Amino acid sequence: MSRPAVAERPVVSGRVLRSSADRLSVRWHPRTVLVCALLLGAVVVLAALSLTSGAYPVPLGRVVATLSGHGTRIEEFIIVKLRLPRLTAAVLVGWALGMSGAVFQGLTRNPLGSPDIVGFTSGAACGAVLEILFGRGGAGEVALAAVGGGLVVAAVVTLLSTKQRRITGYRLILVGIGIAAMLQSLTTYLLTRATLYDAQNAAVWLIGSLNAVGWGTVAPLAIALAVLAPMAILAGRALGWLAVGDEAAKGLGLPVERSRYLLIFTATALAAVAVAAAGPITFVALAAPQLCRPLTRSSGAQIVPAGAMGAALLLGADFAAQRIVPTSQLPVGVLTGVVGGLYLCWLLAHEWKTGRS
Numbered sequence: 244m245s246r247p248a249v250a251e252r253p254v255v256s257g258r259v260l261r262s263s264a265d266r267l268s269v270r271w272h273p274r275t276v277l278v279c280a281l282l283l284g285a286v287v288v289l290a291a292l293s294l295t296s297g298a299y300p301v302p303l304g305r306v307v308a309t310l311s312g313h314g315t316r317i318e319e320f321i322i323v324k325l326r327l328p329r330l331t332a333a334v335l336v337g338w339a340l341g342m343s344g345a346v347f348q349g350l351t352r353n354p355l356g357s358p359d360i361v362g363f364t365s366g367a368a369c370g371a372v373l374e375i376l377f378g379r380g381g382a383g384e385v386a387l388a389a390v391g392g393g394l395v396v397a398a399v400v401t402l403l404s405t406k407q408r409r410i411t412g413y414r415l416i417l418v419g420i421g422i423a424a425m426l427q428s429l430t431t432y433l434l435t436r437a438t439l440y441d442a443q444n445a446a447v448w449l450i451g452s453l454n455a456v457g458w459g460t461v462a463p464l465a466i467a468l469a470v471l472a473p474m475a476i477l478a479g480r481a482l483g484w485l486a487v488g489d490e491a492a493k494g495l496g497l498p499v500e501r502s503r504y505l506l507i508f509t510a511t512a513l514a515a516v517a518v519a520a521a522g523p524i525t526f527v528a529l530a531a532p533q534l535c536r537p538l539t540r541s542s543g544a545q546i547v548p549a550g551a552m553g554a555a556l557l558l559g560a561d562f563a564a565q566r567i568v569p570t571s572q573l574p575v576g577v578l579t580g581v582v583g584g585l586y587l588c589w590l591l592a593h594e595w596k597t598g599r600s
Contacts, residue, residue: 275539275548282535282551286334289558293330294322297565324457332456332520333558333575335464337527339517341553342475342546344528346510349482349544350503351412354590357529358393358514361419364525365426366396367518368449372430375445376437382460385448386519393515394508396422401507410503451522451576453561460520467516475509475546478502482544524576526583527553527560533590 294306299321301309309318310327340358347356358364370392371385378384400422404415430449434442481502484491493499514528531553532545539548557575560582564573 272539272541275541275545278535278538279548279551282548282555285555286551286558289555289562290330290334293558293562294326297321297326328458328461329453329456329561330558331461332453332464333561334554335461335468336453336517336521336524337531337554337557338550339464339468339471339513339553340524340528340557341531341549341551342472343510343513343517344530344553345532345544345546345549346475346479346482346506346513347528348532349479349546350485350506350510351415353412353416354533355529356412356416358511359523359525359529360423361416362400362421362423362426363393363397363419363511363514364518364523364528365423365430367393367515368523369426369430370395371448371519371522372433372445375448376433376441379441383463386460386463386516389519390512390515393511393518396426397507397511401504409500410507447574448522450574451524451579452574453521454572454574456521464516464520467512471509471513471516472550474505475513478505478509479544479546481506522576524557525580526586527557527579529590530583530586531556 291303291306295301295303299317301318301322305314305318306322308314309322314322344357347358347361348354350356351361367389371389373392374380374385374388378388380388400415400419401410403418403422404410406414434445437445481497484497485499485502517524532549534556535545535548535552539545557579560578561575564575564578567573567578
């Protein structure tokens with residue numbers, strides 16, 4: 244009698260670090276570590292440029308002295324009160340968006356699987372606009388409304404994408420695109436019914452900007468990311484098993500649907516807290532995983548490299564946005580929207596040429 248087929252483990256590569264008792268093991272790729280180090284180096288260089296340049300240039304030595312508590316009052320105001328929180332927010336928001344995009348693209352197995360495309364960012368934006376126009380709350384209430392809106396839309400999209408107790412990637416993207424279109428129409432309608440003052444405030448927020456970010460925004464963002472980033476990394480380990488198929492993953496002992504729900508919740512929460520902090524900054528979540536994948540040349544979701552790429556992209560975009568128009572600070576969402584739209588056109592053309600769309 245023939246033996247039943249046994250699910251094969253997915254092919255993995257890289258090196259493995261194990262604890263002395265062999266209770267904990269971590270697989271790592273030297274090239275991935277090198278790419279992450281280079282991206283973090285780019286973040287450090289951009290951070291130095293952001294802190295030293297501007298309408299009031301500050302030499303790097305004075306920046307270091309100011310950060311160590313030996314700067315003048317004007318230097319402390321410019322560096323500590325204005326530039327440093329904006330820089331920190333750009334890194335954290337970009338990191339959250341990059342990780343969120345990596346999880347969604349790994350989950351859907353589609354380069355278009357990002358919170359921008361599947362509607363979760365639109366849900367967060369719609370929730371925030373409702374709070375701005377009708378709740379008239381402060382920054383904290385708007386942030387909570389954005390997080391709540393993103394999670395509610397994630398639940399609706401997930402429910403509508405479930406067929407026979409199974410979430411499929413293409414259904415998630417199609418349903419998300421439809422929900423996003425509906426929410427964008429609703430947001431536009433709400434703006435037409437609002438007063439001029441409220442509509443202006445909501446419109447400015449919808450652009451996506453780091454211009455008014457302070458430490459009051461950075462602190463809760465950092466706390467949320469400290470909780471969600473490890474969750475995304477741990478949950479992301481299941482993406483490799485899901486890639487071999489549901490039956491094989493179940494045979495290897497993975498709770499398939501529970502893992503999918505956890506991944507969707509974590510990625511949505513990452514996108515929602517990023518939107519709550521800076522508004523709906525588009526295309527960073529879409530582009531970051533795609534740009535880091537050819538650099539690492541590694542299989543898997545590449546969640547940490549995508550986070551580092553997202554931080555470098557958003558920090559670089561914000562640095563450029565502050566200097567493109569010398570007389571005013573351009574919202575970073577405008578720049579990422581223009582560049583991201585061009586990148587999306589290229590991505591669609593590339594997918595069409597390779598016969599995958």
